[in-house]
Amino acid sequence: MNANGKPKLAMYWASACGGCEISTLNIGEHILTVDAVFDLAFFPCIADFKVKDVLGYPDGYIDLCLINGAIRNSENEEMVRLLRRKSKLLVAFGSCAYEGCIPALSNLTTRDATLRAAYLDNPSIDNPAGTLPQPHTAVPEGDLEIPFFYHTVKSLDQVVDVDYTIPGCPPEPHQIWAVLQVVVAALTQGGSLPPKGVLLGAGSVAVCEECALAKHEKAVARFYRPYQIRPEPGLCLLEQGLICMGPATLSGCGALCPQVGMGCRGCYGPLPGAEDQGMRMLTAIASILDVSGRPGDNELDLERKVEAAADTIVDPAGTFYRFSMAHSLLRRARTDGVEAAVPQPAVWS
Amino acid sequence: MSPERIGVYVCHCGSNIAATVDVEEVALWASEELGDRGVVVARDYQFMCSSLGQELIEADIKEQGLTRVVVAACSPHLHERTFRTACKRAGLNPFLCELVSIREQVSWVHTDRAAATEKAMAVVSGGVERVTLHQPLEPLHVPIHPATLIVGGGIAGIQAALEIADSGYPVYLVEREPSIGGHMAQFDKTFPTLDCSACILTPKMVDVGGHPNVTLLTWSEVERVDGYVGSFTVTVRKKARYVDESVCTGCGICTEKCPVRVLDNTYEAGLGYRKAVYRPFAQAVPKYPVIDRENCTYFQRGKCKACQLFCPTHPKAIDFEQKDEILQFQVGNIILATGYDLFDCRRIPQYGYARLANVFTSLEFERLCNAAGPTGGKIVLRDGVTEPATVGIIHCVGSRDHNYNPYCSNICCMQSLKFGHLVKERTGAEVFNFYIDIRTAFKDYDEFYQRVLEDGVHFVRGRVAEVTDAARLPGEEGKLIIQVEDTLLGKQRRIPVDMVVLSAALQPRQDSTEVAYTFGIACSANGWFIEKHPKLDPVATMTEGIFIAGACQGPKDIPASVAQGAAAAARVLGRIHQKELALEPVRASIIAERCSGCRICNNLCPFNAISYDTARMITEINPALCQGCGTCVAACPSGAITGTQFSNEQVLAQLYGLLLLNVSSGPVQQPQPALVPA
Ligand SMILES: Cc1cc2nc3c(=O)[nH]c(=O)nc-3n(C[C@H](O)[C@H](O)[C@H](O)COP(=O)(O)OP(=O)(O)OC[C@H]3O[C@@H](n4cnc5c(N)ncnc54)[C@H](O)[C@@H]3O)c2cc1C
Secondary structure, three states: OOOOOOOEEEEEEOEOOOHHHHHHHOOOOHHHHHHHHOEEEEOOOOOOOOHHHHHHOOOOOEEEEEEEOEEEEHHHHHHHHHHHHHEEEEEEEOHHHHHOHHHHHHHHOOHHHHHHHHHOOOOOOOOOOOOOOOOEEEEOOEEEEOOOEEEEEEOHHHOOOOOEEEOOOOOOHHHHHHHHHHHHHHHHHOOOOOOOOOEOOOOOOEHHHHOOOEOOOOOEOOOEOOOOOOOOOOEOOHHHOEOOOHHHOEOOOOOOOHHHOOOOOOOOOOOOOOOOHHHHHHHHHHHHEOOOOOOOOOHHHHHHHHHHHHOOOOOHHHHHOOOOHHHOOOOOOOOOOHHHHOOOOOOOO | OOOOOEEEEEEOOOOOOOOOOOHHHHHHHHHHHOHHHOEEEEEEEOOOOOHHHHHHHHHHHHHHOOOEEEEEEOOHHHHHHHHHHHHHHOOOOHHHEEEEEOOOOOHHHOOOHHHHHHHHHHHHHHHHHHHHOOOOOOOEEEEOOOOEEEEOOOHHHHHHHHHHHHOOOOEEEEOOOOOOOHHHHHOOEEOOOOEEHHHHHHHHHHHHHHOOOEEEEOOEEEEEEEEEOOEEEEEEEEOOOOEOOOOOOOOOHHHHHOOOEEEEOOOOOOOEEEEOEEOOOOOOOOOOOEEOHHHOHHHHHOOOOHHHHHOOOOOOOEOOOOOOEEEEEEEOEEEEOOOEEEOOHHHOHHHOOOOOOOEEEHHHHHHHHOOOOOOOOOOOOOOOOOOOOEEEEEEEEOOOOOOOOOOOOOOHHHHHHHHHHHHHHHHOOEEEEEEOOOOOOOOOHHHHHHHHHHHOOEEEEOOEEEEEOOOOOOOOOOOEEEEEEEOOOOEEEEEEEOEEEEEEOEEEOOOHHHHHHHHOOOEOOOOOEOOOEOOOEOOEOOOOOEEEOHHHHOOOOHHHHHHHHHHHHHHHHHHHHHOEEEEOOOOEEEOHHHOOOOOOOOOOOOOOOEEEEOOOOEEEEOOOOOOOOOHHHHHOOOOOEEEOOOOHHHHHHHHHHHOOOOOOOOOOOOOOHHHOOO
8 A cells, every 4th residue: 555545446458348447437336435445556448547657666566456358469478467566356247257258159159250250250340351360560750569369368367466356247336335335344444355356246056046927847848949939927927938048157246137037147247166058058058958858769869859849049159158169168169270380478677 | 106005806717708818917907017106915716706806806805905906997887896805804994995897898898819818907906096096985775665556467477466464464456447457368278287267367367356455456556656766656547437346246237237348359359349438358367347337328428327327335436436546656666567568460461360250360260269258168150159160270370580579489389388278178179380490398398298299180281361352272262371481391382271260479568668667677789678787687687676476578378477467566575675775876966056947857867866056056966866867967067077987087098098198108199188189
């Protein structure tokens, strides 16, 4: 802490959409308390800071650093390494930083295919020269350098040591405020900090516990996308054939989505100890799939029926691993060694 | 450094493993590479399962203070118990021993020695990582209920029932038809000795019917089975007979007075008639008739009641108000003896059954021969009077035929020979047997074949192409012509006959898969109930406490059915005498604080061990019912259900070991999160 004695707060985004910042600002009038308690040390979203400001801080200068966003490119990695060094407490804030989230779905394909999808093969793109971003471009003024776009999107904990994790896409404001209160109490009144490595701002069971919809034994003959049916009110969505990740997802959000008719997307991630959220949900789905088979049915027929029912799930990888790809046991699609030629990120000192 | 002291034992299994896997190398590798994973001793040995092999393990446990044991040998199906028991003898909890298969999963499925050796190392490494996380467990002890349920009152079920009841233990015998007896009750003579079927069967039926230890439930079916070995709860539907068994004397006046004649497709195989109130045959056990509601004039049109009117008992034994009864009782073990169905010969249209009048099935022919049958034992054509002058008997109808059943129905050769003999004996007609091979392999069977040859029965080797009434040659008019390639003569033949008998295949009961489902056992691809081991455990099934006997396990004759009935009874009696059963402590359990009550698992348990607590809104597992199958463990998306011996940690540790991520020199480098590729 510096002369005025206030703890320092930083919030930085890596590969992110900005939703986490909005959610943070959504804590409402509590933001005034945050402002009263903390000095902002780095928060590019709301205040004009430069990297060189951070470079000028002594190591460990920042008391609490919230990082949202996944690690997509070399700049993301350089920044989080730098912030790690400058921070006492580093928090993986939101699903991208926690487990890769939407950006990490590109781990299911190659860097090349991702760039093509973004810059070439897309109906909304007008790029007649077929220009792709290059790390180095020679221009009359000299060499232009942009960050290197990695093959694999990583979560924050796969790059630097993380003290706490706040799940959610984005984390719910009331949960953010609850976590901030704990940290503030620890920093200002000598309260104790939670043990390192824990998930903060979340419950301890699955979303279903917070969900008021009525639940029964399940037998689902086929699945629907949300626009295809109008769910019966008050009844568990999964039972009605709408994929709801609630049973495989950590509570804490208040079951907001299922209670307004949209199946849980799974953004709070798996329950502790349930290693792989997508796989967990898949085995659950497989267990409740009911093609009204009878003992003695022809195996091939059954297989065909099961396949037809399973085919009603559009984009299974994107559905079941929407948030957790970076942490999944699948890890990523094969790269056949291309990542060997990746430039090392710069290390700032 | 692992805190455990692990011993690794690699078996040669003679040359079964050693021929394909360098077992010495595997043991050496384990002691060198897995040292800091806790392995303190690793040995290879000719036959680990031998007493000497087991003693080796026991000595190491005692002398080297082993806390875990990994045996790399055959499948756990075979010797898991052996090695667990060895550990137990040496004072180590048996569940701290892990048997990994390098025979079924390595040596028997590979040929490349170097690669197989490497895979064996990986398998051992997986076992070492897994066993480190094993917990000492104690088996669950459950008492065994002394009663036994037997389903099916054919000869196999009758035999089993008598064996158990005679030993002094209660038996519930559930039979779906109005009488016990099964197929054997339909026959006249039985091969090879030609003793009268009824004469040898009915005394046993009477014994069962009057046995103080047998509760006979005919005209009944098992609806539901809950529970587990030692304590099954059985729910039986006792269909309404509309006859009060406590008053009926079995005098038969009701049947006599009943005005309705019904074609009897079951007992008379469609050749004869019965009444709407009937007893399938004179010696039926029990003696009480049943009213067949579908064909009863009173039930269909509201009036008649002739049977009731003439019933001589007071009060009347006929009770039109009777309802189905649902009975529930406890048993410790179950024997299934549901027998077989006959192949439907209409499925082979070229043989003309049901189209050409004088083509008969084997069961119809049995009824023709039977002195109590529709013709009083006279072998005559469908017109009921004409004796045939020539009879053709076709073997393997629906058997040994890839269009129908690939298997041999086992009894048809002998049954066809029996028919040949009976025709000769009773009519003097000319008899032709059309066969592919003659299979008379059991005691006194070939002698019977010789005897039938001497009777002058003709044998034509070849599969019959067609049975037709379209005459082409002189002498064929008005006859059934059997078109066949005589493979011994090497030419096509057309043989005109008066009567054709089709020796139809034995098939699984048409509801066998449903019955298997009710009792939680499995059927083979052909539909027969599967025994636990084809050679060494022929009457047990993979489901503890459920046994099978007789033709429901596969086509077989009466001697084999009786032997299996007795064998199943012996197994059950052995169980009952143990009084208590030690169950594997491998069980699933729910961490209540983790359960959100999503109810995904609620209808998955094949043993009905899962229930939902509506007050606490969470799911519970009854450990006594759980069989540790793991279905719910895999299904729970919250990771709230764990299986003893199959926890996430144990399975992942095994994978970690299998991928050799635990050894520095492993082919794959351990992926630290930081090493995820850029
Ligand atoms: C034409 C022919 C002739 C034969 N001749 C001879 C011979 O001479 N000598 C010889 O050794 N073998 C002979 N066999 C073979 C003999 O029939 C069998 O070996 C024997 O009947 C098998 O007895 P089982 O008790 O296993 O079955 P089954 O006799 O089929 O009896 C099964 C019983 O279970 C009952 N049942 C079925 N399902 C259920 C259910 N779900 N619930 C309750 N009850 C049920 C049935 O109603 C039946 O009473 C012949 C077979 C055929 C087809």
